[in-house]
Amino acid sequence: MSADPAATLNPAQLEAVHHLHGPCLVIAGAGSGKTRVITTKIARLLQAGYQAKHIAAITFTNKAAQEMRERAKAMVGARAAKDLAISTFHSLGVRLLRAEGTRVGLKEQFSILDSDDVLGVLRDAGGTTDANQARSWQWTISLWKNMGLNAEQAMRAAKDDNERVAAVVMGRYQERLAAYQAVDFDDLISLPLKLLTEDAEARGKWQDQLRYVLVDEYQDTNAVQYELLKQLVGERAMFTAVGDDDQSIYGWRGATIENLKRLPVDFPQLKVIPLEQNYRSTGAILRAANNVIATNPKLFQKKLWSEYGDGEPVALVEADGEEHEAERAVARIQAIRANAGAVKFSDFAILYRANHQARIFEQALRRAEIPYKVSGGQSFFDKSEIKDLCAWLRLLVNQDDDPAFLRAITTPKRGIGHQTLGSLSQFAGKWKISMYEALFSDSLITVLSKKAIGSLHEFGRYINDFEYRARNTAGAEEAKALMLEWLKDIGYEQHLYDNEENEKAAAARWNNVLDFIDWVAKRCGGQISQEGGATFEEPKQTVLQVAQTISVILSLAERGDEQDQVVLTTLHASKGLEWPHVFLAGVNEGLLPFKADDEEMTPQRLEEERRLMYVGITRARTTLAVSTLRRRKKAREMVMGIPSRFIAEMKLNEGGTREDPREKLKKLREAFAAKGAASAAAQAEKP
Ligand SMILES: Nc1ncnc2c1ncn2[C@@H]1O[C@H](COP(=O)(O)OP(=O)(O)OP(=O)(O)O)[C@@H](O)[C@H]1O
Numbered sequence: 001m002s003a004d005p006a007a008t009l010n011p012a013q014l015e016a017v018h019h020l021h022g023p024c025l026v027i028a029g030a031g032s033g034k035t036r037v038i039t040t041k042i043a044r045l046l047q048a049g050y051q052a053k054h055i056a057a058i059t060f061t062n063k064a065a066q067e068m069r070e071r072a073k074a075m076v077g078a079r080a081a082k083d084l085a086i087s088t089f090h091s092l093g094v095r096l097l098r099a100e101g102t103r104v105g106l107k108e109q110f111s112i113l114d115s116d117d118v119l120g121v122l123r124d125a126g127g128t129t130d131a132n133q134a135r136s137w138q139w140t141i142s143l144w145k146n147m148g149l150n151a152e153q154a155m156r157a158a159k160d161d162n163e164r165v166a167a168v169v170m171g172r173y174q175e176r177l178a179a180y181q182a183v184d185f186d187d188l189i190s191l192p193l194k195l196l197t198e199d200a201e202a203r204g205k206w207q208d209q210l211r212y213v214l215v216d217e218y219q220d221t222n223a224v225q226y227e228l229l230k231q232l233v234g235e236r237a238m239f240t241a242v243g244d245d246d247q248s249i250y251g252w253r254g255a256t257i258e259n260l261k262r263l264p265v266d267f268p269q270l271k272v273i274p275l276e277q278n279y280r281s282t283g284a285i286l287r288a289a290n291n292v293i294a295t296n297p298k299l300f301q302k303k304l305w306s307e308y309g310d311g312e313p314v315a316l317v318e319a320d321g322e323e324h325e326a327e328r329a330v331a332r333i334q335a336i337r338a339n340a341g342a343v344k345f346s347d348f349a350i351l352y353r354a355n356h357q358a359r360i361f362e363q364a365l366r367r368a369e370i371p372y373k374v375s376g377g378q379s380f381f382d383k384s385e386i387k388d389l390c391a392w393l394r395l396l397v398n399q400d401d402d403p404a405f406l407r408a409i410t411t412p413k414r415g416i417g418h419q420t421l422g423s424l425s426q427f428a429g430k431w432k433i434s435m436y437e438a439l440f441s442d443s444l445i446t447v448l449s450k451k452a453i454g455s456l457h458e459f460g461r462y463i464n465d466f467e468y469r470a471r472n473t474a475g476a477e478e479a480k481a482l483m484l485e486w487l488k489d490i491g492y493e494q495h496l497y498d499n500e501e502n503e504k505a506a507a508a509r510w511n512n513v514l515d516f517i518d519w520v521a522k523r524c525g526g527q528i529s530q531e532g533g534a535t536f537e538e539p540k541q542t543v544l545q546v547a548q549t550i551s552v553i554l555s556l557a558e559r560g561d562e563q564d565q566v567v568l569t570t571l572h573a574s575k576g577l578e579w580p581h582v583f584l585a586g587v588n589e590g591l592l593p594f595k596a597d598d599e600e601m602t603p604q605r606l607e608e609e610r611r612l613m614y615v616g617i618t619r620a621r622t623t624l625a626v627s628t629l630r631r632r633k634k635a636r637e638m639v640m641g642i643p644s645r646f647i648a649e650m651k652l653n654e655g656g657t658r659e660d661p662r663e664k665l666k667k668l669r670e671a672f673a674a675k676g677a678a679s680a681a682a683q684a685e686k687p
């Protein structure tokens with residue numbers, strides 16, 4: 001361990017790190033080093049004699065937990081770090097239930113239901129096959145559970161008939177979970193809470209086990225999590241919580257800022273420490289962030305300043321549509337990398353409000369051969385339907401690609417069974433040829449029936465025929481027609497509907513397929529009509545040529561250096577993280593602030609969206625681009641894009657020279673001293 005783990009902290013951070021004998025709350029803006037306080041404090045606690053296993057740090061996501069473990073490891077060494085209990089509230093809950101579940105009526109082996117399982121149980125409990133109905137119950141019941149309500153209490157709290165029905169379903173749902181010996185995610189918090197509240201012995205044991213608790217992102221805890229924390233720390237109240245009320249973005253999931261207000265009431269000895277220096281962002285970025293959040297009512301007054309100077313102004317990108325926006329993002333990445341030395345791909349993040357916004361960026365990044373990863377959501381190209389289609393395209397390009405062959409021949413199913421394919425594969429292995437080549441071999445008859453060979457030949461002929469057509473079809477419109485014909489030939493749409501549990505999911509997949517087809521077709525050139533009606537002429541390419549480039553792009557992206565990738569992520573999942581270069585996409589009314597068509601925008605919702613914008617801006621260290629769409633796609637239609645009110649609130653044209661007051665003072669003093677020295681020198685020169 002380094003001599004003093006806190007060597008590079010400022011006095012306020014040090015105060016938080018060294019405050020060991022009582023509860024401590026660090027409340028401070030983004031990038032002020034709150035998480036750094038937590039990791040350093042872990043080292044400090046070890047130094048002060050705490051054993052690692054007695055220290056629990058609670059983070060908001062598994063990823064954050066992993067990162068904190070890495071940081072702790074670097075600071076205190078792998079041995080000490082191993083025993084630290086660094087986890088999310090949920091995984092801490094799992095640990096408690098695995099150890100003590102029998103005390104709250106669980107068998108030793110209980111199961112944890114994921115969201116799909118829960119929907120299944122809810123449909124059963126509510127006697128419906130309607131997935132949307134089940135989803136709405138799931139939502140309501142989860143909120144109730146997070147507020148600490150049981151079914152009876154929920155019934156009393158219910159505001160209308162819908163909610164009363166939900167409360168009845170909740171009762172039946174809980175009965176079923178008990179019968180199945182299963183818990184859902186919310187139970188992972190509420191059952192440990194019940195345990196610690198009602199069982200003094202268990203409470204004593206765990207308070208003795210986890211002697212010091214640290215909580216990051218405290219503003220996003222919900223009521224049940226807060227109660228659990230209270231039970232864990234008990235009267236001794238040895239804990240440090242850090243948070244920022246301006247970054248509370250999970251109100252929709254039951255997180256409540258009340259927890260911040262309650263802390264000093266429940267723990268009168270609480271030491272509250274503000275941090276004011278930001279170590280993350282340039283002045284220009286910080287000013288934009290401060291300006292936006294200033295519009296929200298304040299719980300705690302915070303003034304953030306940075307020593308880093310103004311830096312580059314925040315860039316405002318105005319794009320003609322989603323595709324243009326993605327091109328602009330790619331161009332920025334390329335320009336920044338070209339202009340500055342040693343900029344890695346992993347220095348860039350593209351942030352957006354909703355998952356579906358990722359796809360167009362993915363496609364543009366692929367086209368530019370820039371490695372990327374979609375964090376906290378599924379990549380478009382990892383979706384099974386897109387992988388299916390890519391397998392077919394790969395097979396067109398190279399019939400000897402066995403994995404692609406296997407995927408294509410089995411999706412959709414065409415009555416060729418596993419046994420047939422197994423024999424074909426063995427035969428191919430024996431003769432060291434590809435499965436495709438094996439399929440046309442005369443001696444295949446020694447291992448397969450005539451009927452099986454007949455179906456294999458049919459598939460082989462189809463591939464040949466498709467390849468021939470792909471070789472001879474060029475231009476966007478023609479390409480699209482060919483590909484739609486192909487999908488019809490192989491019955492792909494039907495395949496999706498046969499394999500998805502509900503129609504909505506199948507329709508969503510089919511939509512992805514159509515998007516993919518459009519994307520491929522556009523690359524085939526010719527007369528292309530752009531979003532919004534403009535057309536232009538591109539050199540024509542055949543479908544086969546395009547399939548070739550796509551195959552290359554696909555394999556490139558898969559081989560890409562795992563670490564060095566542009567990050568695509570939602571604003572919610574970006575919390576706590578930072579990148580040198582951030583591109584904030586789709587900053588439009590309706591998208592950010594997000595507003596559903598049937599939704600009435602309450603002031604509370606708007607404030608939460610504004611905090612989300614604040615989170616987004618404050619992820620950036622060196623450059624920030626905020627992008628807005630002049631036109632945007634809404635349900636497959638183009639609508640006019642209205643710049644988000646948050647853009648005006650950033651006040652990008654104002655200021656730019658506003659200095660850190662301390663900097664200003666220092667300069668004044670220096671000027672004064674210089675002046676004094678000059679006049680002294682002038683005096684001295686006088687005869
Ligand atoms: N005293 C310090 N001196 C230099 N750099 C620091 C100091 N404290 C923190 N940093 C750096 O500043 C950046 C922001 O710190 P950190 O992530 O801890 O802030 P935070 O308050 O947790 O931010 P957020 O609210 O976004 O979670 C990190 O790169 C961190 O290493």
Ligand SMILES: [Mg+2]
Pocket residue numbers: 034035036216576
């Ligand atoms: Mg943090």
